[in-house]
Amino acid sequence: MGRMTAPHHTIAVLGLGRMGAAITNRLADHDLDVVGWTRSGRAGDVRRTVEDPDEAVAKADIVLLALFDGRACAEVVDRINGALRPDAIVVNTSTVGPDEAAGLARRLGPAYVHAPVLGSVPAVAAGDLRILAAGEPAAFDRARPVLDALGTVRRVADAATAAALKLVANCGLAGTVLALRDALRQAEALGLPREQVLDVLELGPLGCLVARKGPFLRGEPATAEFTIGALAKDLALLATASGRPPGGAAELAAIAAADPEADIAVAATVPAVDDAVRAPLRAYVRGHATGDPAHFRDAFLPTAHIEGIRDGAFVSWGLDEYCALFPGRPAPDEASRTRRVDAVDVHGTVATATMTLRHGADTFTDVFLLVRAEAGWRIANKAYHRHA
Helix, strand or coil: CCCCCCCCCEEEEECCCHHHHHHHHHHHHCCCEEEEECCCCCCCCCCCECCCHHHHHHCCCEEEECCCCHHHHHHHHHHHHHHCCCCCEEEECCCCCHHHHHHHHHHHHHHEEECCEECCHHHHHCCCEEEEEEECHHHHHHHHHHHHHHEEEEECCCHHHHHHHHHHHHHHHHHHHHHHHHHHHHHHHCCCCHHHHHHHHCCCCCHHHHHHCHHHHCCCCCCCCCEHHHHHHHHHHHHHHHCCCCCCHHHHHHHHHHCCCCEHHHHHHCCCCCHHHHHHHHHHHHHHHHCCHHHHHHHEEEEEEEEEEECCEEEEEEHHHHHCCCCCCCCCCHHHCEEEEEEEEEECCEEEEEEEEEECCEEEEEEEEEEEECCEEEEEEEEEEEEC
């Protein structure tokens, strides 16, 4: 894309994290009059910054937000509201929930363009972002030259739709990261050299991610482009908006809790959960499969409780009460029943796990708290939900 020959807008970029700093420098490279401000006071290598957000926006006809989440967006808009020029428009590239985007659109009215971006820092530098933009025609047209300097713009119906599409795109990215993780774990189990495996994976559907994240996957020093903490935040937003937690969200959240500033590719290199953690879960499955309560006694601590809603009332069984529910033989329809461990997340000497059980017409979600006791890992408590 060619350089602009003369400034057309005065732009204030609010938020100078990885993306905000890259956006500011990209716009400055296109001879646009741009100034940056950051809440943290850390501006990196951004060329022109100010310490006061009111000063940043006082002369700007376009105010571009590049913030971490919806709360930050709302707080910054509150802070600058009195200093905005009457003709200023606010362009929000931040990843927020659909309801948060719609709320900002209602608050700022025709002066608001919601424009979440697909791509990370290298895509900004190359002007290769994919931008999902929604706004009133007049505001959209004014923002268009600035967005064109950053990448390719796709117009969508409204702010909530733009926000939702961005979250769905990041859900797909999370799935790709977890698919790469599983492939690397299988290769490790087979004793294959990591470098050879990466070379082959680059030839297939995971190739784009492998090629882009090679240094992280090889354990080489590199600067994070899109952090696992940010991705976990986006999946949590998606779960809230859709009411359906994305697959793998709990696993990514656990990885993010350990190192939120790590690049998303690091999630693909996290070692597999120790088999000992899964041992009580396997004993629990055997208990259901055989109807033999001895397996449940192997799975649970003697002090464990099993809790949930049964026939409209809350129940809390001790282990003896729970074991008494099983007759010592498989259910008549055992051949058609299935059980699947959805996630296991380890936090030192404790772990959480979720499991889906399909027992005839009934589907259950079991949530476990496990602890590492003297005799090894055991289930301390279980809560369950029976799906209607």
